[in-house]
Amino acid sequence: MIQIRINRTESGTIQSFTMSGHAKFAKHGEDIVCAGASAVSVGTINAVHALTGVTPEFENKPGFLRCVIPENLPESTEEKVQLLLEGMAVSLRAIEEEYGKHIKITFKKQEVE
Known part of the structure; x- marks a missing residue:
């Protein structure tokens, strides 16, 4: 499974994201879940x-x-950077909705220190 973690600041802006793992939807080179998530994020x-x-x-x-x-x-x-990152989040959520057994997104909000 691909695990995606999108980290938000206290104010709600996206500060970072990580993506790890493999979708294992299909064999290497034919995995549309992996290809879609990679294309969107990169x-x-x-x-x-x-x-x-x-x-x-x-x-x-x-x-x-x-x-x-x-x-x-x-x-x-x-503002421009955040618009692009929010667009990424929307696209990744659409992939997750369709292929939820192969990709999982977690949103983490930074705690006040």
């Missing part, structure tokens, strides 16, 4: 960089993806 990272100029910190290797959005972005840039 496409979002690429879109954030291309459309806002922000370069997220990320690590991508087989079965694992981690992305962290830089802090203290200008407000107008932050």
Whole structure:
């Protein structure tokens, strides 16, 4: 199963996300759940960089993806980045609704320290 964790700040903005595991919906190279989740998440990272100029910190290797959005972005840039990330969340939830046995999304809100 693909496990996705989307971390939100106290104010509700997406600060980071991780994706790990394998969907095991079909054999390697034919797994539409894995391909869809990968395309949505990596496409979002690429879109954030291309459309806002922000370069997220990320690590991508087989079965694992981690992305962290830089802090203290200008407000107008932050709004654009958040719109792209919320779009990603909507797309991943649509995949989860259809293929819930193979992908699970968890949202975690940062606690006040």
